[in-house]
Structures are given as structure tokens and as C-alpha cells.
Amino acid sequence: MKYLMLVCTDPNYTPGQDDGAPDVVDWVTEMDGKGIRLMGNRTRPASDATTVRVRNREVLLTDGPYAETKDQIAGFDVLECADLDEAIEVATKHPMAWAGMIELRPFWPNDED
Amino acid sequence: MQDRIAGIYADGWSRIVATMIRFTGDWDLAEECAQDAFAQALQKWPKTGIPDQPLAWLTTTARNRAIDRIRRASTEAAKLREVAAMEPPSYPNDNEIPDERLELMFTCCHPALNLEAQVALVLRSLAGMSTAEIARAFLVPERTMGQRLFRAKQKIAHAGIPFRVPPGHLLPDRLPAVLHVLYLLFNEGYGDPGKAGLAKEAIRLARVLTGLMPDEPEALGMLALMLLHDARRPARVDSAGDLVTLDDQDRSLWDQAQIAEGTVLCERALRRRRAGPFQLQAAIAACHAIAPTAAETDWPQIVGLYGELARIAPGPIVELNRAVATGMVEGPDAALALVDPIVESGQLDGYYLLHATRADLLRRAGREPESMASYRAALDLAPTDAERRFLRRRLATVAASEHGGPGEADFRAR
DSSP, X not given: OEEEEEEEOOTTOOTTTTTTXXXXXXXXXXXXXXXXXXXXXXXXXXXXXXXXXXXXXXXXXXXXXXXXXXXOEEEEEEEEOSSHHHHHHHHHTSHHHHHSEEEEEEOOOOTTO | OHHHHHHHXXXXXXXXXXXXXXXXXXXXXXXXXXXXXXXXXXXXXXXXXXXXXXXXXXXXXXXXXXXXXXXXXXXXXXXXHHHHHSOOOOOSSGGGSOOOHHHHHHHHTOTTSOHHHHHHHIIIIITOOOHHHHHHHTTSOHHHHHHHHHHHHHHHHHHTOXXXXXXXXXXXXXXXXXXXXXXHHHHHHHHOGGGHHHHHHHHXXXXXXXXXXXXXXHHHHXXXXXXXXXXXXXXXXXXXXXXXXXXXXXXXXXXXXXXXXXXXXXXHHHTTSOOOHHHHHHHHHHHHHHOSSGGGOOHHHHHHHHHHHHHHSOOHHHHHHHHHHHHHHHOHHHHHXXXXXXXXXXXXXXXHHHHHHHHHHHHHTTOHHHHHHHHHHHHHHOOSHHHHHHHHHXXXXXXXXXXXXXXXXXGGGO
16 A cells, blocks of 8 residues: 655654654665655755645645645655555654654555556 | 344354455445345244354355445456455354454554544444444434444545554554453443443453453453442442442442452453553452452552552552542541642642542541532532532531541542
């Protein structure tokens, strides 16, 4: 199963909550090596975001993020896992699960099978 | 005949649902096929008699129904290929059917599902209650409960929650979730005489769990705790529907066989030397249950057990209980010394039993005016009529006399 792993910051972050967290480079190396991480990247902060909407065939642009996402999204990865339990274990090993939070979203399945 | 079929339903429903989930991977289809198999049994068995291997008969019937349903659903070609590729399981006798109720329990209680969804799934798939029955038990419209179950099953399918017993390294995280749901069901049924069926069902499921995981001391401890509490049920409420405190309960009404069973289970669990909160609470409940009279309760032992509980599972409620037990050994002043910090912390401000307990201790310490103020605070917070009536009686007693009788912690009546 494919999961989108949204890596988010914690607005209530307190220094020290991520003491002892694993290293992100180790995480990428391990998950790439296992064929679990298909792709991923950090994203620039919300201040660099542009929101695009088309209304009445007119393109409307907003400087900044779509309101509800605030400035929480810090990056994403795409995972290929056997099931949710494996995806949870992978997410648990990511340092941002300690310093922030991670949302796992299953992909809508392809019609390949 | 109807009774025997009902008995087979109680034991067989979850077995068949679990087998069908494994076979089809589809929870709704699994339930439908199980339901259909029982409907056919109700129709045929009164004429043909109950087969020698009823579970095998039901499973085979459910399986044939599933194959039928999948074949007819032409849009689900992939599923059809899957089923066709499978060696269709055939069960000549009941003993050969794999018991996958443990897989079912762990999947229903997966922490990625919210607690309400977990409870609803357990009642539907494991206890075999209908959506309407579950809705009634939780005072929500049937439609709401139907949606809750629907969404939970969707989440299991879409999010990829596996149908399995978690591997060893995940068990310490996952078993408590299962225990939590079963105990919550028990409490729901224990607190309300109208829902006694839920408590019985929780005990039945706890027996299934300990039967399938005999080496988990906390599971044994939880079953022991349920049995010990449930044994006192006939004495907990008087004919007027009022709560009776542990002190005042008629101990001849307690179910001695169930107390004996609970005590043995608790000892068996503790011998494994992996004490946990359920085992310690069961040991405390056993101390109360085996005392011939309230006065003969082994309070020093209970103080020790609460001390251990406070060490491994600290919290203000445990602390409050420890204070009460300490009060029984060392007197009300020693107990108040432990209760006052809880009051000052403000953690249990809205908890009527904190105020009721403090009121009782103050009464025993001869501080009647303060005691009455605490009883009034408890009265404002008490959740049920029975509890309010109880507190009013206590308040009246304190107001009427300068000296109370031998005190008893009000909340242990629960």
C-alpha cells in the first residue's frame, strides 16, 4: 500500500521533546534502502507558498498557504508499506514524529489490479 | 431448539465472522455471510435437527454464500480471481476451523481507530450485537451507530489496518488497547443495572482473550478484576435502587464461586512476576472480596498494593484510593495528609468522589463543619440520583450527630 507521509511541525513544540530522536539522514538511508521510501522532500515554509484557485474561469492567487493548513507542513514522503502497522513504524522512526507530528494518508488505489 | 441455536450464535458468531474476514478481506461481506448462515440455520435446523458439527455447517454455508456473492459482483473481477485462486477452505468438523477471534480483537481495537469506533466494532463483530442493540446501549440513534460502524470498517480497509495479532515487539503497545476496550464495556455494564448484559459480554470476551493468550498476566488480571467486581453485583444496589457501600453490603449475596475463581486467576497472574495495573487492582478487589466482614478487611495489605499501583501507574485517583486505605490503617488524619495535596493540585476538582472522600475523613476526624461543606461540594458534582441520595443521607447524619460511626470510604461502593 502507498501512503503519503505528511511531515508537520508542532505549534506547541517545547525544546527537549525530541531529545534522543533518530537522525533524518539515517532514516532516509534506511527507508530508501528497504524500498519503502519512494520519494520525498522538505518544503519551504508557508511564507513562500502560493494558493491557486480557479473561480468563474478566473485564476485567483493568494500569497501564503490555504488557511487551514497554516504553516504546519514541513515536508512529505511517499511510502510503500505492507500495511498501516509498517507505515506507523516507519513514521515513528522519523525525527519529526518526535519534534512535530506525522500524518499518514493512504493513497487512493490505482485500478491496476 | 431456539435456545441451543442462541447458544451456538453466542459462541459461533465471532468465529465465523473472523474466518470470513480472513477469507474475503471484506468486513461487511463477512458479516452479511455470517448473518445469512445463521438465518439459514434458523430456517433449516428446526426441521433437520442441529448438525453434529454446527460451526462447520455454518462456516461452510457462509463461505458458499461469500463465493456466490463475489461471483455475482461482476465489477469486482479482481476479488473473483483472488477467491478462485484460493483453495476454498472446507471444514468437515468444528475443531478444524481456525480460531481467529484474537486477530479480530486486535484489529477491532487498533489504536488508529477512535475509541468509540473500537467499542462499536467489538460489540458488532465479537459480541454479535445488532447495530440497533449497540445504538440502544450507547443512547445514540441507530443511524448514527450504523455510520460509526461503516466508517470504522472503511478506515480498516482504506488505511490498511492489518487483520492479525501484532508481532511480539508491538504487543506491549497493543494489548493494553484491547484490555481498555473490554474493561470499558465491563464498566458500562457494571455501572448501570439496565446494561448488565454488557458486563456479562465483557467477561465472556475476557475469557476468550485469556483462553487464547494464557501467558499474558494483565489479561488474566483484568478477567480476575471483572469477576471479583461482578461477584458483588447482587449486593451493590438495594431494593430502592440506592447504592450500598462496601461496608454495608450483605456479603451473603456475593457470588462466592466467582470470587474464588477471580482470586485464583489473580494469584496465577501475579506468580508470573510481571505485575500490572489490572493485576494489582484485582488483588485489591480480592482483599475486599475474601474478608468475611468489613471489619476483617486486610487494610495493611491493601495499603501496600496501592503503594505498588501508585509506583507503576501513578495518578490522582490511585493516590486518593491509597489515602483511603491509609486512613483505615493509620486513621483519618494520616489520610487527610495524603488527600490535601490532591485537593491543592486541583486535578480532581470536578470529581465528586474526591469531595465525598474528604468529607468522610473530616467527619471521622471530628471536623463536622468542614465535613458538611465537602459533602455539599460532592452533592453538586454527583452524576446520578442514587449517588445524590446517598450523599444527602450522609450529610444529614453528620448534621445530626457530632460523632459519626466507623467511617467508610464512600467511593469504594462503586
